[in-house]
Amino acid sequence: xxxxxxxxxxxxxxxxxxxxxxxHALCFTWLGSGCFYWQPFEQVxxxxxxxxxxxxxxxxxxxxxxxxQGGVAWVSVVDIDEDxxxxxxxxxxxxxxxxxAQTFVSGNYQGSSIQLPSDPLLDGxxxxxxxxxxxxxxxxxSWAIEIGGGS
Amino acid sequence: xxxxxxxxxxxxxxxxxxxxxxxxxxxxxxxxSPTVEQIRIDVYPSSSNGELLKQSWIADLSDGLxxxxxxxxxxxxxxxxxxxxxxxxxxxxxxxxxxxxxxxxIRVERAGTITGGxxxxxxxxxxxxxxxxxxxxxxxxxxxxxxRLPFQVSVDNNxxxxxxxxxxxxxxxxxxxxxxxxxxxxxLHPLTVRLRxxxxxxxxxxxxxxxxxxxxLRAEPGSYTLEVAGLQGSAIPSFSIAATVSxxxxxxxxxxxxxxxxxxxxxxxxxxxxxxxxxxxxVRLESRALRGTLGTLTIETDTDRDGLFGRQILAGEWxxxxxxxxxxxxxxxxxxxTVETGLAVLDIGDIELPKRxxxxxxxxxxxxxxxxxxxxxAQELGLDGYIFSTTTDDEGGFSLETSPGPMxxxxxxxxxxxxxxxxxxxxxxxxxxxQVEQGDLMSGLVQGPDGPVQFALIEVRSMAGVLxxxxxxxxxxxxAVSLGSL
Numbered sequence: 001x002x003x004x005x006x007x008x009x010x011x012x013x014x015x016x017x018x019x020x021x022x023x024h025a026l027c028f029t030w031l032g033s034g035c036f037y038w039q040p041f042e043q044v045x046x047x048x049x050x051x052x053x054x055x056x057x058x059x060x061x062x063x064x065x066x067x068x069q070g071g072v073a074w075v076s077v078v079d080i081d082e083d084x085x086x087x088x089x090x091x092x093x094x095x096x097x098x099x100x101a102q103t104f105v106s107g108n109y110q111g112s113s114i115q116l117p118s119d120p121l122l123d124g125x126x127x128x129x130x131x132x133x134x135x136x137x138x139x140x141x142s143w144a145i146e147i148g149g150g151s
Numbered sequence: 152x153x154x155x156x157x158x159x160x161x162x163x164x165x166x167x168x169x170x171x172x173x174x175x176x177x178x179x180x181x182x183x184s185p186t187v188e189q190i191r192i193d194v195y196p197s198s199s200n201g202e203l204l205k206q207s208w209i210a211d212l213s214d215g216l217x218x219x220x221x222x223x224x225x226x227x228x229x230x231x232x233x234x235x236x237x238x239x240x241x242x243x244x245x246x247x248x249x250x251x252x253x254x255x256x257i258r259v260e261r262a263g264t265i266t267g268g269x270x271x272x273x274x275x276x277x278x279x280x281x282x283x284x285x286x287x288x289x290x291x292x293x294x295x296x297x298x299r300l301p302f303q304v305s306v307d308n309n310x311x312x313x314x315x316x317x318x319x320x321x322x323x324x325x326x327x328x329x330x331x332x333x334x335x336x337x338x339l340h341p342l343t344v345r346l347r348x349x350x351x352x353x354x355x356x357x358x359x360x361x362x363x364x365x366x367x368l369r370a371e372p373g374s375y376t377l378e379v380a381g382l383q384g385s386a387i388p389s390f391s392i393a394a395t396v397s398x399x400x401x402x403x404x405x406x407x408x409x410x411x412x413x414x415x416x417x418x419x420x421x422x423x424x425x426x427x428x429x430x431x432x433x434v435r436l437e438s439r440a441l442r443g444t445l446g447t448l449t450i451e452t453d454t455d456r457d458g459l460f461g462r463q464i465l466a467g468e469w470x471x472x473x474x475x476x477x478x479x480x481x482x483x484x485x486x487x488x489t490v491e492t493g494l495a496v497l498d499i500g501d502i503e504l505p506k507r508x509x510x511x512x513x514x515x516x517x518x519x520x521x522x523x524x525x526x527x528x529a530q531e532l533g534l535d536g537y538i539f540s541t542t543t544d545d546e547g548g549f550s551l552e553t554s555p556g557p558m559x560x561x562x563x564x565x566x567x568x569x570x571x572x573x574x575x576x577x578x579x580x581x582x583x584x585x586q587v588e589q590g591d592l593m594s595g596l597v598q599g600p601d602g603p604v605q606f607a608l609i610e611v612r613s614m615a616g617v618l619x620x621x622x623x624x625x626x627x628x629x630x631a632v633s634l635g636s637l
Binding site: 053054055056058066067069072074076082083085086088096097098099100101102103104105106107108109110111112113120148 | 193195196197205258260264265267268269270271438476477478523524525526527528530532535536537538541542544545561563564565567606608610618621622623625630632
């Protein structure tokens with residue numbers, strides 16, 4: 001049995017809640033925007049940055065280009081944020097952004113590859129791939145370029 | 152097979168085959184055949200695949216598109232020492248200095264594929280080259296000194312294990328010499344001259360004409376193309392002529408290039424919106440038909456800080472291509488013009504480059520449902536072939552900042568039942584819906600000597616080298632992608 005001579009916890013909470021409700025109503029009516037308003041809680045998902053998982057060449061290795069076909073470098077990227085759109089920027093120091101890269105998707109993976117010619121102009125420079133997600137978070141990988149074999 | 156290196160490779164391979172396994176018939180897939188419909192699968196192993204090198208697999212389309220069992224071959228080492236004689240150029244029959252180490256480039260390549268590699272010799276003429284085991288290799292040795300040393304080519308070599316060629320002797324070769332002159336008989340200097348082996352397409356070492364327009368090369372007997380080019384940026388056209396070097400006899404091959412009457416072509420590049428001068432724009436001038444002169448001419452230059460350019464070219468029909476940097480806010484354009492014979496100066500005036508535009512659209516599946524997470528690549532037709540890339544959002548939408556000219560749009564769905572699809576588009580016509588079709592599934596397993604090859608990049612190409620689809624192998628080495636109509 002509940003002793004009705006003393007208020008229950010719920011009754012106390014309910015009293016305070018009702019008081020607050022009236023206070024809020026007063027605020028909206030008479031005080032306009034100068035009063036607290038508690039919005040419903042909204043779950044916030046922090047952005048997870050993209051991460052380069054695999055690449056060729058490996059991080060720190062030399063990107064050696066020889067032969068008639070030139071060379072291909074590539075990265076594959078994971079980002080746990082669903083439907084995040086990735087942008088890839090391939091640059092060569094001293095030569096700026098490169099326009100011969102393309103994006104690919106394969107099942108749950110996506111990435112980008114670039115084909116470069118066996119051009120002595122590239123020898124000794126650094127190739128960098130930076131991947132950005134929509135929130136601006138990024139990951140990058142760089143390789144020293146070596147043009148070999150009498151190019 | 153031709154030349155000393157051919158005999159050496161034959162001998163070395165025969166010796167190897169006496170004690171080691173005969174090369175597997177499936178090395179690198181099917182035999183390359185110009186008469187059979189084929190497809191090329193290029194595999195680029197990732198960092199997780201140890202020492203495996205990039206290599207191509209050739210497949211006959213008549214065998215179907217599924218169930219490929221692609222075997223990546225292990226890396227083998229080709230080594231040896233290159234020596235030569237440096238014959239005295241004035242007396243071809245008299246040996247020059249004693250046999251000595253030679254600075255040279257060794258190329259081992261399977262024609263029409265990415266399989267192979269190249270390396271330069273060290274100061275002692277020694278070389279060590281790592282390539283995948285494969286068949287149908289073309290092996291060439293090209294000395295740096297084209298004036299006194301011949302180059303050698305050997306085709307159709309099956310290399311299945313490490314091979315030490317020991318001493319590769321370039322021999323003397325035979326002299327190929329001549330005079331490159333204008334219609335008036337004036338020798339042209341400096342020109343770059345080289346021989347290209349007609350059978351294999353391998354280029355020999357380059358040399359230059361002397362101050363009187365004479366050149367000298369050395370070559371083994373065989374059929375070649377003599378390629379002559381002006382130095383980069385000069386108003387001297389490039390041309391080629393057939394050259395057959397017979398046994399025991401050198402070849403004299405003179406060329407009359409015609410009449411060279413340079414004309415100065417100039418212009419100025421401006422932005423279409425505010426008329427500002429555009430600097431660092433690549434200006435590529437390509438002849439379509441030269442008048443009174445042999446061959447073709449291509450000259451590249453950049454605009455200066457005032458957007459100005461000027462180069463000497465020759466009389467004829469020309470196409471100028473103006474190419475901004477990839478990250479420019481302007482698109483490129485082309486302009487044709489004619490330089491009349493006898494004209495000394497031609498100002499082609501102000502050329503306005505268009506602003507880049509936003510091209511957006513939507514991808515759907517065959518039922519009209521939005522296609523999320525598909526790769527979208529738009530490539531310029533002409534100009535420098537820049538590629539602009541993105542992926543679709545969860546509503547199938549995409550947006551690209553591109554040049555306003557015609558482009559090829561390629562959509563690669565994440566779902567492998569849908570085809571990699573292509574359209575030729577006018578990017579000024581934005582907001583279109585592109586419907587991807589069902590495709591022909593292509594699938595297979597990629598394995599190396601140690602088992603499945605995980606997370607390797609797969610590029611499916613036509614035999615002409617056109618990229619049809621890109622994929623990755625999964626944890627088990629499997630890949631699957633759908634192709635549109637081949």
